[in-house]
Amino acid sequence: MFINYEHNNHVYNVTVERRENQFFITYDNNEYTVIATEQKPGQLFIQLGDRVIKSVISQGDEDKFVFIDGSIYKVKRIELTGRKKTEKREGDLHSPISGTVVSCKVKEGSPVKKDDVILIIEAMKMENEIFCQNAGIIRSVYVKAGQAVENDQVLIEIDPEMP
Amino acid sequence: MFKKVLIANRGEIAVRIIKACQEMGIRTVAVYSEVDKNAPHVQIADESINLGDPTPSESYLNIAKIIENATKVHAEAIHPGYGFLAENPDFAKACTDTGITFIGPTPEVIRLMGDKIEAKKTIAHADVPVIPGYHGVKQDLSTLLKEGKKIGFPLLVKATAGGGGKGMRIVHAESELEQAIESAKREAKSAFGNDSVFLEQYVDKPRHIEFQILADQHGHVIHLFERECSIQRRHQKIIEETPSPMMTLPLREIMGKAAVAAATAVGYTNAGTIEFMVDGNQNFYFMEMNTRLQVEHPITEATTGIDLVKWQLRIASGMELPIQQKDLIQRGHALECRIYAEDPSNGFLPSIGTLEKVDLPNGPNIRNDTGVETHFHVSPYYDPMLAKLTVNTENRVESINKMIWALSHYVVLGVTTNISFLKKVLDHPEFRKGNITTHFINDYFHDWLVTKEGLPLDALIALAVYDSLHTQRQEVVRYKEADPHSPWQHMGRWRMGV
Numbered sequence: 001m002f003i004n005y006e007h008n009n010h011v012y013n014v015t016v017e018r019r020e021n022q023f024f025i026t027y028d029n030n031e032y033t034v035i036a037t038e039q040k041p042g043q044l045f046i047q048l049g050d051r052v053i054k055s056v057i058s059q060g061d062e063d064k065f066v067f068i069d070g071s072i073y074k075v076k077r078i079e080l081t082g083r084k085k086t087e088k089r090e091g092d093l094h095s096p097i098s099g100t101v102v103s104c105k106v107k108e109g110s111p112v113k114k115d116d117v118i119l120i121i122e123a124m125k126m127e128n129e130i131f132c133q134n135a136g137i138i139r140s141v142y143v144k145a146g147q148a149v150e151n152d153q154v155l156i157e158i159d160p161e162m163p
Numbered sequence: 164m165f166k167k168v169l170i171a172n173r174g175e176i177a178v179r180i181i182k183a184c185q186e187m188g189i190r191t192v193a194v195y196s197e198v199d200k201n202a203p204h205v206q207i208a209d210e211s212i213n214l215g216d217p218t219p220s221e222s223y224l225n226i227a228k229i230i231e232n233a234t235k236v237h238a239e240a241i242h243p244g245y246g247f248l249a250e251n252p253d254f255a256k257a258c259t260d261t262g263i264t265f266i267g268p269t270p271e272v273i274r275l276m277g278d279k280i281e282a283k284k285t286i287a288h289a290d291v292p293v294i295p296g297y298h299g300v301k302q303d304l305s306t307l308l309k310e311g312k313k314i315g316f317p318l319l320v321k322a323t324a325g326g327g328g329k330g331m332r333i334v335h336a337e338s339e340l341e342q343a344i345e346s347a348k349r350e351a352k353s354a355f356g357n358d359s360v361f362l363e364q365y366v367d368k369p370r371h372i373e374f375q376i377l378a379d380q381h382g383h384v385i386h387l388f389e390r391e392c393s394i395q396r397r398h399q400k401i402i403e404e405t406p407s408p409m410m411t412l413p414l415r416e417i418m419g420k421a422a423v424a425a426a427t428a429v430g431y432t433n434a435g436t437i438e439f440m441v442d443g444n445q446n447f448y449f450m451e452m453n454t455r456l457q458v459e460h461p462i463t464e465a466t467t468g469i470d471l472v473k474w475q476l477r478i479a480s481g482m483e484l485p486i487q488q489k490d491l492i493q494r495g496h497a498l499e500c501r502i503y504a505e506d507p508s509n510g511f512l513p514s515i516g517t518l519e520k521v522d523l524p525n526g527p528n529i530r531n532d533t534g535v536e537t538h539f540h541v542s543p544y545y546d547p548m549l550a551k552l553t554v555n556t557e558n559r560v561e562s563i564n565k566m567i568w569a570l571s572h573y574v575v576l577g578v579t580t581n582i583s584f585l586k587k588v589l590d591h592p593e594f595r596k597g598n599i600t601t602h603f604i605n606d607y608f609h610d611w612l613v614t615k616e617g618l619p620l621d622a623l624i625a626l627a628v629y630d631s632l633h634t635q636r637q638e639v640v641r642y643k644e645a646d647p648h649s650p651w652q653h654m655g656r657w658r659m660g661v
Contacts, residue, residue, distance in 0.1 A: 016630070
């Protein structure tokens, strides 16, 4: 079976075949044969050659969380059906958090540099400075002070500076 | 001793206090807001009261509602925990006025220490060194700008009513001062309802070292040694340890005496903490006093064997503190990490969601303080700290190794946490050497903040195995159909082992 996983805007294509407790996994033109058991729901014990991989996986509403050696990765299983996804425009500022806009430091047409503070959003009683990711010119500002914003909402559109 | 205590808090600290009360045979009353109705602190308490609306001002910060309910259930005392109403003199006074014992110092002392300017003036009179700065009442912009220039740069703008890094800004140059003052005032206004700020000299290579105090109502004050809390992000502590790797016997002696002098000068009672800033030349300055139990109190408990929460209860009930300073010894080393639902690679922004799985590390000398469990929803209403992990061992090296092991086995799935970040900090060569300041995270992990690690091969293999295991149900169906008399046929829609 073919599976596509998305993590941090990167897609990983994996195939997996199962025979009893043996799994044949291909990724990036390499094949890995592993022996695996699910010791408790979501808790996997995997043998890859002389190496052991211990992992705990949970299935949320949309995302899976993978725990490996103290690190946790948020992963989404996606279907690549040829339907083009609406791509995030480079440079646009998406809200990294749900909260309330305290102030907006830019207006349309103003030039911005990377790491400029563009907005201040209050969440969990803290003012969070939102930094500009890319240099450019502000095309449009969709928020104003006092407005509540959702996670990932587009706040500001930026025309990236041409190199 | 009290028969019934109400705990005006939530999360891990409410759980911690309830357990101490129960061990002492005290009946406990939890309070909760709508979103916390199934939270662990509600489950373990003997009684609980619904405060309704999750907005803090309507629930955990609502003095009238809490006092009214405490009276209704005949609670003799209220433990405020930390945060929320813990350092609110009006709350302490409202308790006293209603005939309920507030477990903490008197309202007057809370008010005095809560005003950072007055606190410094009072403490300076007790011959405890304080840092140069402007602590005046004139709050207009031109006065602040003028005073700021007089102190010089870098300097610190700090909310008078502040705490936890809220309403605090570092200013490196004169050109940044005006904006920093305005921003700090705005944040202070919204967090504390008071926009007054002070300015002070910014100390080079500063360490944050604090002393735990216990004081009874009969004038006996002791300190329970220091805690090193220099590892901070956004001016909030994330890793604390005791003893401090920089501490020497003579310095501990002097600072401990200063801490006791400071507490004595204000007539302090109950558990409290004197925070000092220590510079690269071992000069120390009084910063502020926290008139409550600290988040990081477990490391002191681990190295002294003293249960601070139980002593808070005993002192509040009027008991004399029988422990003498000379009898106290510090054994071994303890380390605490705060587990936050936040994203260290994205400016430590809080992460919200449902905890799909929580599985905590266990072992000798590993302590978990937690107020969450599997299926708990981390909401945007409250502080994103989920739990605390404390280890204690013979020495600092052992503690670091044990903590790294424990963090590597700490499973919290469903929100982004700071666990892997904590591990990286602990394993940093400079941390291991004990070369830490309050700038540590900024100095060594600034780049890390923007690094997004890719998915490792092991994670992909585990995911593929997981999905392969969980999409094989057709086979089971086929077995079922093969035998029409199988008892599985009559099971209905139950699934096994899922």
